[in-house]
Amino acid sequence: MKRDLDRLMQERGLDAAIVWGTVKGNSTMSYIVNGAKLSHVMVVKKRGQDPILFCGTMEREEAEESGLPVVDTSKYNYRKIMEDAGGDRLKAAVAYYKTILSEVGVTGKVAFYGLGGIGRNWLLLRALDDAIPEITITGEFDDDIFLTARRTKEPEEIERIKAVGRKTCEVVQHVIDYLKSHRLDGDALVRSDGSPVTVGDCKAEIRLELAKRMLIEEVDTIFAIGRDAGIPHSRGNDADPIEAGKTIVFDIFPQEQGGGYFFDMTRTFVVGKASPEILEAYRQLEECFDTVSAKLEAGAKAAQYQTQICDCFEKQGHETIRTNPQVTNGYVHSLGHGIGLDVHENPRLSDFPGIDDTLEPGSVFTFEPGLYYPDKGYGMRIEDVYVVTESNEVVNLTNFPRDLVVKI
Amino acid sequence: MKRDLDRLMQERGLDAAIVWGTVKGNSTMSYIVNGAKLSHVMVVKKRGQDPILFCGTMEREEAEESGLPVVDTSKYNYRKIMEDAGGDRLKAAVAYYKTILSEVGVTGKVAFYGLGGIGRNWLLLRALDDAIPEITITGEFDDDIFLTARRTKEPEEIERIKAVGRKTCEVVQHVIDYLKSHRLDGDALVRSDGSPVTVGDCKAEIRLELAKRMLIEEVDTIFAIGRDAGIPHSRGNDADPIEAGKTIVFDIFPQEQGGGYFFDMTRTFVVGKASPEILEAYRQLEECFDTVSAKLEAGAKAAQYQTQICDCFEKQGHETIRTNPQVTNGYVHSLGHGIGLDVHENPRLSDFPGIDDTLEPGSVFTFEPGLYYPDKGYGMRIEDVYVVTESNEVVNLTNFPRDLVVKI
Numbered sequence: 001m002k003r004d005l006d007r008l009m010q011e012r013g014l015d016a017a018i019v020w021g022t023v024k025g026n027s028t029m030s031y032i033v034n035g036a037k038l039s040h041v042m043v044v045k046k047r048g049q050d051p052i053l054f055c056g057t058m059e060r061e062e063a064e065e066s067g068l069p070v071v072d073t074s075k076y077n078y079r080k081i082m083e084d085a086g087g088d089r090l091k092a093a094v095a096y097y098k099t100i101l102s103e104v105g106v107t108g109k110v111a112f113y114g115l116g117g118i119g120r121n122w123l124l125l126r127a128l129d130d131a132i133p134e135i136t137i138t139g140e141f142d143d144d145i146f147l148t149a150r151r152t153k154e155p156e157e158i159e160r161i162k163a164v165g166r167k168t169c170e171v172v173q174h175v176i177d178y179l180k181s182h183r184l185d186g187d188a189l190v191r192s193d194g195s196p197v198t199v200g201d202c203k204a205e206i207r208l209e210l211a212k213r214m215l216i217e218e219v220d221t222i223f224a225i226g227r228d229a230g231i232p233h234s235r236g237n238d239a240d241p242i243e244a245g246k247t248i249v250f251d252i253f254p255q256e257q258g259g260g261y262f263f264d265m266t267r268t269f270v271v272g273k274a275s276p277e278i279l280e281a282y283r284q285l286e287e288c289f290d291t292v293s294a295k296l297e298a299g300a301k302a303a304q305y306q307t308q309i310c311d312c313f314e315k316q317g318h319e320t321i322r323t324n325p326q327v328t329n330g331y332v333h334s335l336g337h338g339i340g341l342d343v344h345e346n347p348r349l350s351d352f353p354g355i356d357d358t359l360e361p362g363s364v365f366t367f368e369p370g371l372y373y374p375d376k377g378y379g380m381r382i383e384d385v386y387v388v389t390e391s392n393e394v395v396n397l398t399n400f401p402r403d404l405v406v407k408i
Numbered sequence: 409m410k411r412d413l414d415r416l417m418q419e420r421g422l423d424a425a426i427v428w429g430t431v432k433g434n435s436t437m438s439y440i441v442n443g444a445k446l447s448h449v450m451v452v453k454k455r456g457q458d459p460i461l462f463c464g465t466m467e468r469e470e471a472e473e474s475g476l477p478v479v480d481t482s483k484y485n486y487r488k489i490m491e492d493a494g495g496d497r498l499k500a501a502v503a504y505y506k507t508i509l510s511e512v513g514v515t516g517k518v519a520f521y522g523l524g525g526i527g528r529n530w531l532l533l534r535a536l537d538d539a540i541p542e543i544t545i546t547g548e549f550d551d552d553i554f555l556t557a558r559r560t561k562e563p564e565e566i567e568r569i570k571a572v573g574r575k576t577c578e579v580v581q582h583v584i585d586y587l588k589s590h591r592l593d594g595d596a597l598v599r600s601d602g603s604p605v606t607v608g609d610c611k612a613e614i615r616l617e618l619a620k621r622m623l624i625e626e627v628d629t630i631f632a633i634g635r636d637a638g639i640p641h642s643r644g645n646d647a648d649p650i651e652a653g654k655t656i657v658f659d660i661f662p663q664e665q666g667g668g669y670f671f672d673m674t675r676t677f678v679v680g681k682a683s684p685e686i687l688e689a690y691r692q693l694e695e696c697f698d699t700v701s702a703k704l705e706a707g708a709k710a711a712q713y714q715t716q717i718c719d720c721f722e723k724q725g726h727e728t729i730r731t732n733p734q735v736t737n738g739y740v741h742s743l744g745h746g747i748g749l750d751v752h753e754n755p756r757l758s759d760f761p762g763i764d765d766t767l768e769p770g771s772v773f774t775f776e777p778g779l780y781y782p783d784k785g786y787g788m789r790i791e792d793v794y795v796v797t798e799s800n801e802v803v804n805l806t807n808f809p810r811d812l813v814v815k816i
Binding site for chain 1: 428429432433445447465466467469470482485487490491493494495496497498500501519520521522523524525526527528529530531532533534545546547548549550552612615616618619620622624625626627628639640641642643665666733734736760761762
């Protein structure tokens with residue numbers, strides 16, 4: 001949570017944290033400016049003090065929404081700085097930031113955060129490090145103070161995730177109703193005029209229903225049928241017809257418009273009737289889902305659940321990524337990930353060297369086992385979101401049935 | 409254009425260019441992988457050679473869409489690298505990239521591009537520079553080789569921008585029709601039940617119409633009325649009612665879904681009837697628009713048009729940003745910018761130290777003069793997109809009327 005930032009800075013010996021970049025697409029910036037709809041700004045946080053927001057005159061009204069003290073950067077007169085630098089933009093940028101950091105009294109160990117051009121910012125930080133003797137630039141490679149603080153959510157953040165979740169469930173229900181509104185002609189789902197309903201048609205419905213609810217797709221929703229459902233990353237092929245008996249993996253992870261909180265859930269459907277093989281695989285998937293999710297508890301190491309789910313699937317006779325890192329038929333990925341301002345954040349329910357996350361009060365994360373048999377033309381996944389409450393309960397936030405068969 | 413990359417690398421003494429990051433939101437990556445829908449990948453381009461795409465097994469099918477030679481990174485066994493690094497992720501990342509760069513034979517001056525965590529990548533580049541004696545890391549601060557190559561577009565890129573433009577015009581027409589479908593009750597635009605039509609209602613229409621056309625809003629469309637129309641960055645307030653006689657600035661700049669090309673156009677509307685003052689200001693805006701846009705020509709310095717538009721507005725008696733850099737009433741911004749995979753790119757029609765762009769065959773750019781009087785409660789802007797053709801003609805790509813008054 002945000003209140004952890006000062007403690008984390010203390011523990012890591014940081015005197016100041018500086019966040020650069022746009023707000024959109026830059027979750028660290030979005031977090032520190034409390035979601036204010038700004039374009040390209042800078043935030044300076046000295047340890048033990050409130051962050052200060054630096055932005056241009058034109059965005060003064062949006063800046064107020066951040067609740068942070070705001071400095072209008074027009075007073076630094078960038079045109080004059082550029083003239084003094086003879087049009088050399090790197091030189092001008094160094095002069096500009098040097099002025100600001102000196103004015104705010106930033107000294108000591110300083111780390112930079114946020115999203116930006118990789119080579120460009122490497123040059124700029126190197127030049128700033130040389131130009132300002134009062135500061136020593138340092139960096140954090142992974143699990144930085146912001147990502148660490150964001151491992152646990154405040155109640156208001158959880159409410160926003162829940163609200164996105166409710167809307168997401170409405171969209172999933174809409175798609176089920178859309179499928180049901182058609183008829184089968186042999187194995188093909190068709191319109192009243194006999195033309196086939198396709199993956200692209202379903203995706204168009206999803207897009208519109210999300211837009212109606214002020215939600216966006218950061219990247220394409222997964223709506224993959226048959227063999228594609230057996231490849232976890234496949235987003236599905238628009239031209240594919242919806243056919244009875246094939247599994248459809250529908251993994252939807254929308255974000256609040258303008259760059260906000262995500263939700264993330266997956267349901268697997270078979271239109272019409274499922275084969276005994278698919279029914280049995282789905283029964284096994286549900287069995288492992290229920291067995292392992294029942295053991296989720298506050299304070300537990302997240303990686304252990306990946307071990308448990310592999311145990312469960314292997315006992316059923318499936319190959320897993322634990323026994324074969326290159327596996328493509330069986331259980332082939334990690335069990336889950338935190339969600340928040342990024343669709344993938346901490347804690348990670350992965351068994352991987354260097355990952356040592358714990359489920360803590362305020363953790364919000366997905367739990368998403370799946371079974372994939374692309375060679376047999378099917379795949380399936382169930383994904384719910386869980387939160388660990390302040391009273392150490394683990395609560396499922398995905399209030400949606402997981403019936404496999406969509407009867408037509 | 410892409411074929412300029414080798415020449416630019418030669419001119420700037422670069423032996424290799426490496427692009428990192430996601431594809432979504434990272435226009436440099438999107439450019440080099442030809443829009444392939446990948447998640448997080450790496451591209452290595454040695455001077456004089458085709459770029460090579462490095463990506464994971466799960467994205468092998470999407471990677472093929474790039475048309476680039478692909479290396480499956482699973483062969484490097486990152487789990488083993490992490491184990492060898494004792495779970496130290498920076499150390500593991502250095503070992504991983506060192507292996508790849510050595511395998512591809514990257515030596516000499518190497519620059520990094522793409523979007524990533526600022527502090528994280530500064531640490532990583534510093535460590536790579538130390539760990540690989542065969543390379544010297546350098547950077548480009550602005551107008552890097554990719555941004556420079558992208559100053560001019562290939563015919564296929566121009567066709568895609570045109571296609572987005574056609575759809576954007578459809579959405580603008582839809583909004584006009586939507587406004588016209590209501591009635592006035594005094595100055596208020598109302599539904600048949602008498603309830604007011606708001607900015608939020610119009611934005612909801614825009615969102616849906618864009619979604620239907622596979623277009624997305626990277627950030628909120630500007631639909632600002634009255635005083636807000638007088639503040640160029642204001643996106644408009646959802647609760648504001650649509651009222652007769654007030655200017656509405658409608659600036660729409662959608663992008664192809666999944667991270668592709670943008671269009672960008674602005675129209676100003678007054679519902680019902682416009683006051684003589686607003687009509688006269690609009691006449692003056694159109695006069696300056698037509699006078700200066702008629703002089704756009706291939707080979708010209710882009711900054712001169714900012715000077716010309718200031719000349720025109722000042723002759724009419726308006727204050728401009730040239731006479732007063734802090735101006736808020738009059739003409740307050742730059743005249744235009746290139747568009748492509750970013751909504752703002754080169755060439756820039758700005759008069760600013762260090763900017764020296766030229767209109768060249770293949771340049772695609774906006775031309776968007778405006779007049780802003782927030783203190784008087786109005787603002788107006790007209791924005792069209794132009795292309796310089798291979799035969800040196802300047803062609804307007806915004807085939808849409810610019811009538812101010814929307815009669816109800």
